[in-house]
Amino acid sequence: MTEEHKKRIGKFLSLVLRHEPQKIGLELDEQGWANVQELIEKFKKHRYHFSMEELEEIVETNNKQRYSFNEKRNKIRANQGHSIDIDLALSPVEPPEFLYHGTATRFLSSIMKEGIIKGSRQHVHLSSDKETAEKVGSRHGKVCILTIMTGKMHEDGVLFYCSDNGVWLTDFVDVKYISK
Numbered sequence: 001m002t003e004e005h006k007k008r009i010g011k012f013l014s015l016v017l018r019h020e021p022q023k024i025g026l027e028l029d030e031q032g033w034a035n036v037q038e039l040i041e042k043f044k045k046h047r048y049h050f051s052m053e054e055l056e057e058i059v060e061t062n063n064k065q066r067y068s069f070n071e072k073r074n075k076i077r078a079n080q081g082h083s084i085d086i087d088l089a090l091s092p093v094e095p096p097e098f099l100y101h102g103t104a105t106r107f108l109s110s111i112m113k114e115g116i117i118k119g120s121r122q123h124v125h126l127s128s129d130k131e132t133a134e135k136v137g138s139r140h141g142k143v144c145i146l147t148i149m150t151g152k153m154h155e156d157g158v159l160f161y162c163s164d165n166g167v168w169l170t171d172f173v174d175v176k177y178i179s180k
Contacts, residue, residue, distance in 0.1 A: 001054050009048055010058055014066060016043075017078040032077040032086035036069070039076060065165035080163040083120040090161035090169070097151035099126035099168050101178075102137025105144045108180075116146075116173035123161070123169035126150070147179040 016039075021028050024042040028034050040055065050058070059067045059076070069076050080088065101116055101124070116124050127133040130145050137143035153170070154160060161169040 001050070001057060006054075006058050006061070009043075009050055009054075010062060010066075012043070012046075012048055013058065014078065014081075017067065017076070018081050019083045021084070028077070028084070028086065030087055031089050032082060032084075033070065033075040034077065036074050036076050068164045079165045080123065080125065080167050080169060082122050086122070088122075088161070088163065090163065092159045093162050095126075095150040095154055095160040095162075095168055096128065097149075099128060099148045099150045100130050100133035101126050101146045101148055101173070102133035102135065103144055103146065104137060104141035106141055108144055111146070111178065112175060115175045116148075116178070118171060123171060124173055126168040126170065126173075128166060128168065144180065148173055149177045149179065153177050 016024055016026060017028070017032070017034060021034065024046055026034055026039060026042050036052065036055065040050065040052065043050065055076070056069075056073075059069060066078055066081070067076055068079055082088075103111060103116075118124050125136070126148055127136065133145050134143055137145065150160065150168070150170075153173070158170060163169060
């Protein structure tokens, strides 16, 4: 499978598993899991042909580790970033003292007034390292890395979750916890 073909399938897979399963007539369960064989068959109807082995390669080599299989490898889901209502069944965990949020400089004034909001997604996404935050923020323009005082947030009762691929999730980041 070529890198271009993997990227094309990966983008459509992200759209279907995170935002629009109905686009291919796929049903996700309440935790966002889709039946792998059904997914492969429904993708074929939309001119995306791949085998189970190729899907495994896409999941294993995705640079953002966006997808996971269940233990039996008969179900797949996106690890986070959903705009549809699902329950990832994540347990709250204590975050490190600081996490990072990469954003475009054009969003800074809004963030410094309103905080970091989840928008259409289920959670605000935070990174454990500046390099990842920089990659995320650079997709939207000139990047700015914000340091988030997550230890203080946690002390103040804010809940945090860590997805299977290491992305930290929370509902909202108030301005008082943000440092440029």
